[in-house]
Amino acid sequence: MHVLFVHRSGSGQFARLIARLVAEGADVTLVTEHAAPAQAGVRQLTYAVGRSTTTHAGLAATDYHMRTGEAVAGVLRRLARTDPPDVVIGHIGWGGLLFARDALPAVPLMGYCEYYYNSAGSDLDFDPDAAISDAERHRIRMRNAAQLLTLETLDAAYAPTRWQQQQYPAHLRQRIAVCHDGIDSNACHPDPDAILRLPDGRVLRHGDPVVTFAARDLDPYRGYPQFMRAAALVAERYPDVLFVTVGGDGPGYGRARQDGRCWREVMLAETGLADRMVHIPWLAPDQLVRLFQVSAAHVYLSVPFVLSWSLLEAMACGGLIVGSDTQPVREVITDGVNGLLAPFHDTTALARRIEEALPGGAMLGSLRRAARATIVSHYERERCIDRQLGWIARLVEQSEALSA
Secondary structure, X not given: OEEEEEEEEOOHHHHHHHHHHHHOOOEEEEEEEEOOOOOOOEEEEEOOOOOOOOOOHHHHHHXXXXXXXXXXXXXXXXXXXXXXXXXXXXXXXXXXXXXXHHHOOOOOEEEEOOOOOOOOOOOOOOOXXXXXXXXXXXXXXXXXXXXXXXXXXXXXXXXXXXXXXXXXOHHHHOOEEEOOOOEOOOOOOOOXXXXXXXXXXXXXXXXXXXXXXXXXXXXXXXXXXXXXXXXHHHHHHOOOOEEEEEEEOOOOOOOOOOOOOOXXXXXXXXXXXXXXXXXXXXXXXXXXXXXXXXXXXXXXXXXXXXXXXHHHHXXXXXXXXXXXXXXXXXXXXXXXXXXXXXOOOOHHHHHHHHHHHOOOOOOOOHXXXXXXXXXXXXXXXXXXXXXXXXXXXXXXXXXXXXXX
């Protein structure tokens, strides 16, 4: 079976699925704008998207999506003549599958539905102090154009979480299944003997008063300012607590600050926590697991947006999660059952929940055990991939039956 993937950034969310397909003998082609590191058994074909010439700011994303769709369709048409795929699987958010049906009219298409943008009840209007212009609402609506046109052509579609599925229009949700990318609960597991050596040489062990925070970038979408303000309150009452943050200094999912400063610099100046805070820009996966294993409390905050793998990995490690009481987080964390929740904007309440989780607090290991059980029961990687492979097999079978 020849399975073709389309993703803007290497294998992206398909990495685990691709690895399993290769291991089971499938031929895999990855069509991408930004190539991933070479992987045995995976042929990569890159495409280039020309510079946008649109003069309307609200159409910038739509223009990029169309250019992406055209570039990918060109690759698919060439493959159709020499090595046509049996099935195409792609991320629908960047236009990659926009014209796939035109290029491969008889090949089944399956789309990965990561995020549908809404102007109300979602990330855009979550900040009560943010003023949203009509132009911004129009831009957000147009950003969904490629997804809507792509969904019309798909034979199957899925989203990683129920909340992400629910962001799509009601008449489309029934066409979108729910299946997470999967978490490796064998690699991510509790270890009472785990140690983590910090860049400055200090060694952290399970049981130490360590509060952790991790995100791709330390930005407002992941509640970094709220975490820092809560950490300052905790630091006043618990002089032995060490705070460890992992994440880059880029704008993340939001926009760069107008003053050019990164949020880490701003929040360290505001809170004065430089001496209590260890910042690590990036950790290898095995080191990140060790961080979760030694953490006394792992703080995960998010506006209503895409749920991070890191939360689920921390839960698989038996992490005691202190999370934001927002819809994506509530899908996996039930307050007092497998973690603790606090209002996103209430830093005082967040600080209190962190303190409950610190060594010597009243929290029992039941929360940690329940957190891991949640992942093993509902997000185990091999089970998730088994389900995705089942969809792929059915699509190919149905296509072959129609062409027979």
